[in-house]
Amino acid sequence: MSQKSQVMVVDDDLAMCGFLRTFLGARNYNALTVTNADEAVRRFHAERPAAVLLDVVMPGSMDGLAALAAFKKIDKDVPIIVISGQGRTSVVVQAMRLGATDFLCKPFEENELEMVIEKALKQHQLSQEVASLRAQLKEQSRYTMLFGHSRQMQEVRDLIERVSDTDVTVLIRGESGVGKELVARALHDQSLRKDKPFVKVNCAALPTELLESELFGFEKGAFTGAIQHKPGKFEFANHGTMFLDEIGDMSFPLQAKLLQALQDGEFSRLGGKSDVRVDVRVITATNCDLEAAVASGRFREDLYFRLNVVTITIPPLRDRREEIPMLTEHFVKKYSVQYNKPFPGISHELSALFLEYEWPGNVRQLENLIKRMVVLGSEAPIVQELKNPSCTSAPRATAPPLQPVMPPPAAAAVAIAPASLAATAPAMVGAGAMMAGAPAAIGIGSVAAVAAPAGASAAVNVSLKDIARTAAREAERELILRMLTRTRWNRKEAAEILGISYKALLYKIKENGLDKAS
Structure with missing residues (x-):
């Protein structure tokens, strides 16, 4: 073994502890010996050994089986080998139920113990590798709908890689359902803050009063019903990333408080007298025209420039149709496994309909359609739905084009041309800014x-x-x-x-x- 694995020995017999220490040292293991269960739990929490050799009968308030249960609460995957002079079936069964990897009766042969330890450590290493691979596959699956092979999505990926390891604020733009939250999570997961919290708040989901207390918290007595102080999302996101979705729907008065938090890194809770300091990276997203909101006085210009340091615009699905087959295959596999409903794949007819459809609800709409298709076990309702003229003529919204990474610093930094009203108004009239694409996804036709x-x-x-x-x-x-x-x-x-x-x-x-x- 190239690196010593630490094995904890828990036994009240000093002679046994000495024997096992010598035995393990001769086989390139680092032995950590403890003579009572209470101390063993404390040391286990601090040391996190690779494996444990545990006696059952122990002095003190905790016996070996209780220690076994405590170890598994701390690390459910650690291999624990129970060694005891009590070979009763009931003891063996209880130990295995609590998660013991193996059970040896004293006295035991040295080669038997060596084989059991090696087997336990190899199985543990293998399970960790499998878990790591599964996590990687899950992560890849998570971003499949984001990192397609189209030129547009390659540009998005390049921008993410260029700015993820910085702390600059990022504004993510795009229609509803294109995957703005996935971009925000990708920025966080590839940053130096990846091991810290990622906190999401939807600014459109709460009225102003609730949104302020949700973001910044409140002190006891700040308002009726505030019986104790409550920290806000900014405090929960300290040293991590805050994702403010639908930032364009934030009220004008609350924008001032957000601006202060961004500029100074501090704010006061509702009803609070002192400032709270935080270290948070802020990422925002919107599907509305912020430039028009600034021009009409509904959005603060200074906050706009503070948020718009880097802009990442995600193209709608209809502008990257070459990714539809890949996304379709991914979602079919995903929901076939999730719902345990094997689905053979979609027909050429449905594939053609998918490529022709405008997808006003973008990737989210495609995912929901496929989820429903897999659950129902038939594509016939989806085919009929997409053939319906009222469905296929669903209104489409227009997203602003992909912008340069760094806008100019002065007033001329408004490099993003606002979408024309002629382009955006039909989408708002047809489906509402909140629900673009929902009628098509559920088969009720477009809203009049x-x-x-x-x-x-x-x-x-x-x-x-x-x-x-x-x-x-x-x-x-x-x-x-x-x-x-x-x-x-x-x-x-x-x-x-x-x-x-x-x-x-x-x-x-x-x-x-x-x-x-x-």
Whole structure:
């Protein structure tokens, strides 16, 4: 063995401890001997040995079997060989149930002990290698939908590799369902903070008051019901990464507090008198036009420049159709295993439909369709759905083009051309900014456009953007109501179909006054 493995010996017999220390040392093991179970648990927690030789009968408040259970709570994979003069079947069975790797009765042969130790360590090493490979495969699977082979996604990957090991703020842009959170996680996982927390907060899921307390925490008595102080997400993310999704939906007053936290690395909790210092890398994401929000006064310009140090824009799925077959195969395999429902693969007809479809809900919509197909065990409903003209003509939103890595530092740094209203308004009217692609994914057709208020075209103070926002809200309300009706007001099922969190749906129901309709 090239490196000594540490083996802990737990036995109250000093002579046995001395024998095993000599025995292990002669075979290139580093022996750690302990004579009582309580001390053994403390040393095990600190030393983390590669294996344990454990006697059953021990003095003190804890016997060998209790120590075995404690070891397994600390490290469930460590090999533990029980050695005892008590060879009763009940003791052996109990030890094996608690997770013992093997059991030897005293007295034992030296070659027998040597074989048992070698076997246990080899099995442990093999299981660790398998676990590592599984973790790598899982990680690869996790990013399959992100790192495709198209030129556009290669550019995204290059940007991630170039900025992941820095602490600069990153703004991720792209339509709903393209995988913005995956990019954020990839940035974290490839950074020096990868072993620290990754904390996600959806700024659109909570009203301003709740979002502030969620981000920054509150002190006892800060408001009615604050019976004790609560740290915020920024504190939980200390030394790690904070991912603020849908940053464009954050209220204007709260933007000022976020700006202070970014600039100074400190903030005060709600009701607090002192500042809290944190070391957090902030990554944000949005599918809205931040430049237009800045121009209209809905988003702080100074915060925009603070967040937009590096921009990564993820192209929609319709602009990288060559990746659809690969993604389809990946999701079929994934959900066949997850639901234990073998699926033979999709037909040429469905493959062609997938390549022709516009995918307003992007990769998330494709994944949900395939998940449903695997669970149902048939592609017929999906084929019928995609052949439906109202489905295949679903509205499409336009994402801003991929931008240079580093925008210029001055006011001219707004290098990202805002998407034209003519391109974005139809998508907002057709499906709402929150749920792009949801109607197609569930087979109800596209949501009808909402007409502008009467006389709006002649009103001087009514802008097209106001009309588009009103239309989007109405379309969103109609879509949520349809889903709730379809699921008989099963909110969890409706949230899953719409591709949003249960908490976000509850907020949207209340915001749109649908709680009264139930």
